[in-house]
Amino acid sequence: MIVYYPPNHYLHQILEVINGVITITDESPERVEVIKSALQEHGGFIFKKPDICNEKLIGQVHDKDYLNFLKNSQDWQRLEFPSVSDYTKKSKSPAHFIAKKGFHIFDTYTPLTKNLWLVAKESASCAVSASNLLVGKKEKVVYALSRPPGHHATKNMAGGYCYLNNAAIATQNLINRGAKKIAILDIDFHHCNGTQDIFYQTNKVLTISIHADPNRKFPYFTGFKSEIGSGPGKGYNYNFPLPEKINDRQYLKILVSSIKIIKKYKPEYLVVSVGFDSYEKDPICDFSISLNGFNLIGKELSKLPYQTLLVQEGGYCLKDLGKCALSFLTPFL
Ligand code: SP5
Numbered sequence: 001m002i003v004y005y006p007p008n009h010y011l012h013q014i015l016e017v018i019n020g021v022i023t024i025t026d027e028s029p030e031r032v033e034v035i036k037s038a039l040q041e042h043g044g045f046i047f048k049k050p051d052i053c054n055e056k057l058i059g060q061v062h063d064k065d066y067l068n069f070l071k072n073s074q075d076w077q078r079l080e081f082p083s084v085s086d087y088t089k090k091s092k093s094p095a096h097f098i099a100k101k102g103f104h105i106f107d108t109y110t111p112l113t114k115n116l117w118l119v120a121k122e123s124a125s126c127a128v129s130a131s132n133l134l135v136g137k138k139e140k141v142v143y144a145l146s147r148p149p150g151h152h153a154t155k156n157m158a159g160g161y162c163y164l165n166n167a168a169i170a171t172q173n174l175i176n177r178g179a180k181k182i183a184i185l186d187i188d189f190h191h192c193n194g195t196q197d198i199f200y201q202t203n204k205v206l207t208i209s210i211h212a213d214p215n216r217k218f219p220y221f222t223g224f225k226s227e228i229g230s231g232p233g234k235g236y237n238y239n240f241p242l243p244e245k246i247n248d249r250q251y252l253k254i255l256v257s258s259i260k261i262i263k264k265y266k267p268e269y270l271v272v273s274v275g276f277d278s279y280e281k282d283p284i285c286d287f288s289i290s291l292n293g294f295n296l297i298g299k300e301l302s303k304l305p306y307q308t309l310l311v312q313e314g315g316y317c318l319k320d321l322g323k324c325a326l327s328f329l330t331p332f333l
């Protein structure tokens with residue numbers, strides 16, 4: 001299996017503010033290094049550097065003002081957190097930097113860093129390069145080991161450790177290259193509020209997310225069953241919010257229902273946003289999904305007839321992250 005790896009991701013190192021306290025984050029560079037080592041040790045994976053993708057493509061998914069805001073990051077010498085949130089719910093990016101941070105960042109977990117634009121673009125480029133190999137059936141499945149993750153990034157906001165929506169940008173690339181129907185399945189522990197936001201009004205993309213009930217977990221404001229899409233996109237967005245302690249068997253049932261919806265849609269491509277933070281030992285998880293569970297999930301998805309793009313999202317149990325990745329990926333080999 002071909003794996004795209006972002007060569008400069010380690011330049012992006014963050015801290016997070018939780019309830020006013022600056023704290024070591026779980027979103028560390030070691031996450032992708034642990035996965036990379038495990039795959040290399042196992043064998044059967046070929047690592048490649050991404051080709052840096054076109055900024056016009058990124059601009060089809062994210063607003064111009066938001067991208068300019070991220071691009072200016074090379075000037076910042078320290079982590080920049082939001083201070084004032086937008087109490088007016090304006091539609092236009094404000095002038096002042098303090099206001100911009102409040103307008104374009106929705107939490108205190110996702111600071112701006114010095115090399116942000118470079119690393120965020122590389123992360124998205126992993127997903128885009130991977131998607132390019134699916135076109136013309138060159139490859140059946142390709143894995144983008146993206147970092148920073150992407151699925152919480154909306155058209156104009158960063159959050160949940162995400163800046164550019166890697167899976168959405170790759171999906172847009174597939175649309176540009178002629179795809180009429182693409183299914184995105186998000187199995188990260190958290191709702192993909194960004195991916196949902198970006199494709200909410202289109203029927204060209206079916207978005208399905210399986211995640212912790214937002215009444216209990218981040219991102220809190222979205223991920224409910226009632227969010228079904230709007231306009232032409234009505235009926236093309238599905239959310240499966242789940243209770244705590246859900247086990248392999250119960251999760252697999254939801255996965256099988258999701259697969260039924262995907263089969264009915266008949267997509268040309270399947271994009272899977274893969275998070276290993278639904279693992280039972282993950283520090284921020286309250287599900288009971290085992291390593292064998294990830295293997296069963298991988299088996300179900302690898303049986304499908306679609307060209308498949310796997311995009312890395314969350315996953316924070318450094319000790320077992322390599323095992324999670326191998327359990328999930330080996331059925332595709
Ligand atoms: C991509 C992804 O999985 N983003 C998730 C962001 C949710 N973060 C909220 C939880 C913050 C708790 N952090 C605890 C750190 C203790 N060391």
Ligand code: ZN
Nearest residue numbers: 188189190314
């Ligand atoms: Zn997550």
